[in-house]
Amino acid sequence: MTVDIPADLIKLIQDNFAELEKSKELPLLSQELFFGQAIPTATNILPDAGQKLAPYKNFQQLQPAQITVLRFKIAENQHDEVTDNWCEKLLRYNEIRYSSLKKRAFENNRSSEEVIKTYTQIISLFIEYYFSKGDLRFINIALKLMDLSWIKPSFGSTKFCASEVLYKRNLFLIDRVLNQLENE
Amino acid sequence: MNKSIIVFCPNPYSIYTNSVCELLQQKGYSIDTIIVRKFTLNRFFNEFSRDGVRLLKKIWTKLFLKEKAYTVNENNVLAFRKDHGLTIKNIKAFQAGGTKLVYCGSLNDQIVEDTLRQKKEKLIVFTGGGIVRKNILDLAGDGIINCHMGILPKYKGMDLPEWCILEGEIDQLGITLHFMDTGIDTGDILKTIKVPIGNNTDIKTLRSTFEPVMINAMVETVEACLAGTAKPSPQPASENRQYFIVHPRLYSLINKKIQKSS
8 A cells, every 4th residue: 555645744754863862662654554655664773673572471561662563574674473373362352341441551660651651552553453354353452552541642741752753654555545535 | 860951141121031021932032030130320320331322312212212223124123023023122021931020239249149059950141231340250051152243253242343354354344252251252153143234324224234143043042052063162362452341433434434334
C-alpha cells in the first residue's frame, strides 16, 4: 500500500528526529510504509536489531525492547511463526482485558511515562502488523486502544516528543487505511 | 425416560428464548425448566465493563423497545413469529403449562447446579445469558446446545457477521449449532447453515435476518438430539483465531461492503 504522508507530519518527524534518535525506545520503523518519501528511519540505532525473540510468556513480563524487536522484524519482513504468535497473543490480551487494561498497565508501580511509551509502541506494532498481514483485527484493537485517554501522550511535552510523533503518525495511518478501504 | 428440556435464558423478555420455547411447545415438547438470569447491579457492571456503551443500547433495544426495535421486514423475527403464530413475550407465560422458572445471578450459580442435579436425563438449550463454566458443563447431561452466529471453526468470538463482511467472505455468513464446552466456540458441531446476504443494505437489517434462521435451526436441532438422530462432529483443526467486538468506526466500512454485495 502506497501512503502519501502529509507535509506537516513529515516536518514534525524531521524537526524532532534528534529526539527520536535519542529515545531509543521509539524509533520510526516505517520505511516500508512510506514508499519514496524522504522519511528518516532509525533501524540502524536499534540496540536489539536482529535479536532472537523468545516465545511469548505473558503481558506482565513484556519489555518495551521486545516490542521494538517485533516492529523491526515486521518492518524488515523478517517475521515468522514466533512473531505472528506474539502479535496474536498481544491482540488477545488487549481485547480480552480491555476493560481492566488501565489497572493492569500501572501494576508494579509503572510510571505514566513508561505506560504511555509502551502503549504507543504497541499501537504502532498493531498498525504495522496490519500493513504486513492485512488482518483488520489489528486495526480494530488499535482503534480501541487509541480511544483510551490514559494512553495519549501530552502533546508539546519534551518527555513525550517521540510518543507524540508516533501517535500522530498512527492516527494518520488509521485514517488512511479506513478511507482507502471504504473507497475500494 | 423422557429427557427434560432445560432452557438457559438471558432475560424474561428475550424474543429469541420465548420464540424457541413456544415453537418447541407447538411441536409437542414440554419445557421442564427455564433458568433465567436476574437483573442485578453486579450483572450490569460486569457486562458494562465488557461491552461499554453498547450495553446501554442493548438494554434499551431488548428490554424497552423490544418488538418496536424492528422495522417492517418480511425476513425478520417479527414476521417469523406472525407466520408461526408465536405470541408469548414473557417466559412467565410458560408456567401455566407446568414449566418451572428458576432465577439466578449467574448461570454458574449453586442454584443452577442444584436444579440440574435434580434431572438425570436432560438436554439444555442455551438462548443466552453469559459464559457457562465447567461446574455447569459437567452437569449438562446430553449437552448444552448453542446457536453461534458464525460458521465454525473459523469464525469464533463476537460480532461474526460484521467480521465476515470485513474479511470479504460474504459467502461465509451463517450460523453453527454446536455443543458448548470449556473452550470458546470449540464444541462439537451439530449443524451449519449459511445465511445469504439477500437485499439487506446494512448490518442491522442483515443481522435481523439471522434470528428466524437461528430459532428454526435451534428447534430442529433439539428435535434431532431428542430423537437420537443428531450427529455431532468434533471441529476440524483450524487457525487459532478469535474475533472481538467491532469498533464503531468500522461500521461505515461494513455497511458500504454490504451495499456493494446486495
